[in-house]
Amino acid sequence: MTDELARRIEASFEKDDDQLEEDLPELLDDIDGQADELVREHPALVSRLLGRMQEMDIAEFVSENPETADQFQELLWAGVRVLAENDDEVSEQITEDISVNFEADDCPMTGHLRTDADAGTVTGGSGHLDDSDLTITGPADTLVGLITGGVDPIQGFMQQKYEMDGPVHKGTRLAPIMNSLSEKAATPQ
Template sequence: MVDQELVDRIEDSLEQDQDALEADLPGILSDVEGRTDDLVREHPQVMADILSRMEGMDVASFVTENPETADQFQELLWSGMRVMVEQNPEVKDQITENITTNFEADDCPMEGHLRVDEDEETITGGAGQLDDADLTITGPADVLVGLVTGDVDPMTGFMRGQFELDGSMGTATKLAPILNGLSNQLPD
């Protein structure tokens, strides 16, 4: 269970201007660490609000200045998405095969991964790279975050050259609706 004091602190920080939020974010992400699942289950709007504000920031600059926060942010992002998938049969239905994907920012030290598991109908992810991933997506940090949060459509982003893709286009085509389905789970 996430205590109301932490939720209030997060909500207060989210109401501040971008500079103040960026100053608060490392402490908030540190306090949320290990309680992400509970935060998403009990306060999904808070999760959506954090991700929404992250879309408005210069992610590369923030991560460069706070590299440990990149891992904590990914923990929040992927744990949140995993919990949302667990609760939504429509997204589970789109998981029709195993897909592993590495994400690598080309403008800051941020690397992450995503694992889609057909048998378990789950999506997991986090910081760091997987060995022998099916796909590697490389691009600016804000584009990589946008792929997961819905700010960047996977197919349109690829066609516009917003990111590079290494791996099978067929596999990427199967991943795109899953990414779109994830972003649709975020509360407005």
């Protein structure tokens, strides 16, 4: 179903960073509403696209394309959600309900994550939850890196790459889930 879209994404890898950044809003617009299906049908391709996007200056991209930030997060969180659904190792680590708000301090990007211990799932999206356990604040590149594996949650906190407000034990329980998700995201399925 998403084969034509996958071909367009594949073609984007041939472009230099400037051209990809210019084409990305339209590409993300076309992905809109098909993110879950795209992740399920082409997980390695989505992983490569997110990796390529991680090489960009996310804060600058979001500042110049604020409407695209939500679409970028839809793709990112679809990948996380599908990974957690399809990997017993990840879902077994989800032993507590944890909710997190993410706030970029260098651009207008907010997001959230929620783990569900009973279902063994991770969900997320743009915008904030009303009653999160944790709030993580930092540069957009760092926040995306926490989700995609570019930033180790514990090392990043210790190196003050981001700030966390809320119970430390919740953050400590979230870290191995995030590490496991990012390891799986980096490994083509």
